[in-house]
Amino acid sequence: MKRFLPLLVFLALAGIFYWRIVLIDRGDMPNDIPSVMINKPAPVFKLPALFKGEADFTSAALKGHVTLLNFFASWCVDCRIEHPFLTGLKGHGAVLVGVDYEDKNADGEAWLEKHGNPYDRVVTDARGRTAINFGLYGVPETYIIDKQGVIRYKQTGPMTPDVIRKTILPVIARLEK
DSSP: OGGGHHHHHHHHHHHHHHHHHHHHHTTOOTTOOOOTTTTSBOOOOEEOBSSTTSOOEEGGGGTTSOEEEEEEOTTOHHHHHHGGGGGGGTTSSOEEEEEEESOOHHHHHHHHHHHOOOOSEEEEETTOHHHHHHTOOSSSEEEEEOTTSBEEEEEESOOOHHHIIIIIHHHHHHHHO
C-alpha cells in the first residue's frame, strides 16, 4: 500500500488540476478576489504623467465622472491579453486612465507605442505606492470609481470581451445614471 501512495497523491492532484481547467473553460475565472476598498473613497494620490509635457494626475481628478483606473505594465503577460479589448471601452461614458505599474517610463512608452494607446490619460506608479494603497494583487487590475471618487468595482486579471460586455459596461451604465 505504501508504494502506491505517491501514485494516488499524484492522481488526486492531477484530477484537481484537470477539474480547475474544465471550470476555467466553462467561464469560471478565478478573478473574483474580494477587495476591502469596495465602497470606500479612492486613496489620495498624485501620480506623474507617463508622457512628458502632460500634467500630473491626482485623486481629486476622479470626481465628477466615472473612471476606470487600469493598472498595467510592459512586462506583464496578461496585460498583452487584455490590451486589445480596452479600446472597446471608448464611448461608454467612463474616463479610462492607465497606470503604468513598477515600470521604467521608456518601457511603458515603447509598449504603448507598439500596442496602441487606448487610454484617455496615462500615469506612472514607478514605486508601486499607489497600487499598494489601492490593494493591488497584481497586474492587470482595474478599478471602477464613481463620480464621487468611491471605488465601486474591481476586476482582477485581464478583461475579456465577455467581462467587458457582461460586467464592466453594466457597472459603468449604472454609475452614469
